[in-house]
Amino acid sequence: MPTSRLLSFASHASHCRQPADSQWLLGPSPAAAQLWLQIRRVAPHFRTALLLGEPGSGAEYAARTLHQLSPAAHQPFLMLAASDAEDRFCDRTRYANEGVIFLPELERLSPTAQSGLLYLLHRRGNRSLRVVTASSRSLRTLVAAEGFNPELASALGSIHIALPALRARSADIARLASTAVQVSAQARNLTDPSLSPCLLDAARAFRWPGNLTQLRAAFDWLVEVHGNEPTLYARDLESALAAIAQATAAQASAAPSPAPRLLPLGIIVQEHMRAVLSACQGNKLRAAEVLGISRSTLYRMLDQNLSASEPSVDFAIAV
Numbered sequence: 001m002p003t004s005r006l007l008s009f010a011s012h013a014s015h016c017r018q019p020a021d022s023q024w025l026l027g028p029s030p031a032a033a034q035l036w037l038q039i040r041r042v043a044p045h046f047r048t049a050l051l052l053g054e055p056g057s058g059a060e061y062a063a064r065t066l067h068q069l070s071p072a073a074h075q076p077f078l079m080l081a082a083s084d085a086e087d088r089f090c091d092r093t094r095y096a097n098e099g100v101i102f103l104p105e106l107e108r109l110s111p112t113a114q115s116g117l118l119y120l121l122h123r124r125g126n127r128s129l130r131v132v133t134a135s136s137r138s139l140r141t142l143v144a145a146e147g148f149n150p151e152l153a154s155a156l157g158s159i160h161i162a163l164p165a166l167r168a169r170s171a172d173i174a175r176l177a178s179t180a181v182q183v184s185a186q187a188r189n190l191t192d193p194s195l196s197p198c199l200l201d202a203a204r205a206f207r208w209p210g211n212l213t214q215l216r217a218a219f220d221w222l223v224e225v226h227g228n229e230p231t232l233y234a235r236d237l238e239s240a241l242a243a244i245a246q247a248t249a250a251q252a253s254a255a256p257s258p259a260p261r262l263l264p265l266g267i268i269v270q271e272h273m274r275a276v277l278s279a280c281q282g283n284k285l286r287a288a289e290v291l292g293i294s295r296s297t298l299y300r301m302l303d304q305n306l307s308a309s310e311p312s313v314d315f316a317i318a319v
Helices: 009-014 020-024 030-042 059-069 082-090 111-123 139-146 150-156 170-187 197-205 211-226 234-254 265-279 284-291 295-307
Strands: 048-052 077-079 100-103 130-135 160-162
Touching: 020 059, 020 170, 030 059, 030 160, 030 170, 048 059, 048 150, 059 077, 059 100, 059 130, 082 111, 111 130, 111 150, 139 150, 170 197, 170 211, 197 234, 211 234, 265 284, 265 295, 284 295
Parallel strands: 048 130, 048 160, 077 100, 100 130
Antiparallel strands: none
């Protein structure tokens, strides 16, 4: 994109309101300038917005900034994990009509939660409720490979904002590192330690596969362990990254295996058949080949699923 179309860091830092969460999105890099430009353009008008980016690249910060810069800033901000979304969308007594709902795990929404969210979008009318979602994969991929509700994907995909990976924001690293140290030191009532040039060089050279989440964790560890030292060095950052990697690996190995889904076999077969059909983009011949059955058998199974009497789910939501 031509430089003339990018907001400079000086301009976007001085001519607009800056919510606290935006400090993790700002910086002198072109990627940060482009991100801030998108957020400023979208915030006053959006009703749905999709944040696309790698895990840890700042989806929650972007969602909160959209809320704080929107006309709904004085209304609630509700962040819902995928495990909570189904109950919220199906229980009218726990649901708000205004503000912003943020769903950071779009690809993990259950079919029931997806249906409830679609019902909500259809029923909200002119109410001020806004919905922000985040995903590391495109909606097209979710629909084709995961059986995501295509109608919901269409409703959510009208506005999307790309979240740059931290490796595309190397010019922002010094500012982000200083901010992370300041936040961590203030939380511990410590004086901010200085960051040596060699540490900043090492931070800029590092790829940060965990993006902003990893950067914040690394500098929080530095302040916790070396917070009483006047200056932090590259060797300290190396120790922090190694400690975080070790802790992450230990946590992953200690995590319990997910409990099996206790569902009737017929429902599991039905879900798998629909997922394969969706992945094959509705091509029944191809789906039958993948499933290892004849096309006539697939048609018969589809007819049985359509005619089977299943308990209906009431997605009644207060609107």
